[in-house]
Amino acid sequence: MALHLSLLLLLLSLISPTIIHSSHVQDPELIVQEVQEKIYNATTRRNLGYLSCGTGNPIDDCWRCDSKWAKNRQRLADCAIGFGKGAIGGKNGKIYVVTNTKDDPVNPKPGSLRYGVIQDEPLWIIFERDMVIKLKEELMLNSFKTIDGRGASVHIAGGPCITIQYVTNIIVHGINVHDCKRGGNANVRDSPSHYGWRTISDGDGISIFGGSHIWVDHCSLSSCTDGLIDAIHGSTAITISNNYMTHHNKVMLLGHSDSETRDKNMQVTIAFNHFGEGLVQRMPRCRHGYFHVVNNDYTHWEMYAIGGSADPTINSQGNRFLAPNDPNNKEVTKREEWPQSAWKKWNWRSQGDLLLNGAFFTTSGAAASSSYARASSLSARPSSYVGSITVNAGTLSCKQGSHC
Known part of the structure; x- marks a missing residue:
């Protein structure tokens, strides 16, 4: 029960309005630190499977979780680092x-x-x-x-x-x-x-x-x-x-x-x-x-x-x-x-x-x-996280109505 509660709190923190729903994202350097710390402080790699978009890549985690990315395209401009x-x-x-x-x-x-x-x-x-x-x-x-x-x-x-x-x-x-x-x-x-x-x-x-x-x-x-x-x-x-x-x-x-x-x-x-x-x-x-x-x-x-x-x-x-x-x-x-x-x-x-x-x-x-x-x-x-951070390098296959 405690584990499920901690995962729920982690998930809620990752999709907080500060990072996901705001039209103006915070200082990108803070996002690098805050988002990645939340992701990699999870107790095991298996726990990351419960997250909707916990890649540890601060650029991607800024916008790719949004299933309405096609309607919110310009939010990408707030995600550079x-x-x-x-x-x-x-x-x-x-x-x-x-x-x-x-x-x-x-x-x-x-x-x-x-x-x-x-x-x-x-x-x-x-x-x-x-x-x-x-x-x-x-x-x-x-x-x-x-x-x-x-x-x-x-x-x-x-x-x-x-x-x-x-x-x-x-x-x-x-x-x-x-x-x-x-x-x-x-x-x-x-x-x-x-x-x-x-x-x-x-x-x-x-x-x-x-x-x-x-x-x-x-x-x-x-x-x-x-x-x-x-x-x-x-x-x-x-x-x-x-x-x-x-x-x-x-x-x-x-x-x-x-x-x-x-x-x-x-x-x-x-x-x-x-x-x-x-x-x-x-x-x-x-x-x-x-x-x-x-x-x-x-x-x-x-x-x-x-x-x-x-x-x-x-x-x-x-x-x-x-x-x-x-x-x-x-x-x-x-x-x-x-x-x-x-x-x-x-x-x-x-x-x-x-x-x-x-x-x-x-x-x-x-x-x-x-x-x-x-x-x-x-x-x-x-450096041990490089594989997961770069796994989606290059062009992405993005379909409207779903996470990119």
């Missing part, structure tokens, strides 16, 4: 429905994805049905936009993909982005009143160039020409969470070059992602800024997992690193083209990481440096 927690996307804007897959880079038609993303007003963009969109040129987003793929299977693939350049407050959620190609040497529209000449693009899945307040969540990314997600040229306030990344070489570049000093202000949170099969390197590769790599699952790499140059601060906490069987590639970390006399001063920390199959993390710098406070964006859970 980490450095990108201020990204509101198209919150409080109109719902824009993508109804066709056709793409015109200069004169997009109403109902197309490009027409929605270039508008000046905030928009929450959703999709009428399952669709594959093969863009003719880069998709140039305007500020205050959410691309929300929940409820449909949406693929942006086979052509140039998403570019977030000198804009702010962008959410990309629930989209499959793969097989992205180079575009350019063409005119592309980026607002209702402006289009311009674009040179050759890199072929990234998602390219963030001078952007801020960006959140990429629950996307599945693979097999692009250059990076899956790259952030350069002074981009900052970014969270990359709950994504599933596979079959790619240079996965994620954060920082343009060793000489690009604007990237010293870059702050990026990389949380709850699954770095899966067929990945080679750059998960991520960092320069200059502050990077919090927390509670991710690394099941594959061929060269290394986390790399960097130009004195980035890397705060690795509660990740699970499964090294490949190749005895020459057990090291998680790589310092790119810098001598030990320089990189031994860089603040790279591994705290609570689970290192498997001979994996090892080469730390450096001051273990208690104040830099880590700047590079910490949320509370890490123990």
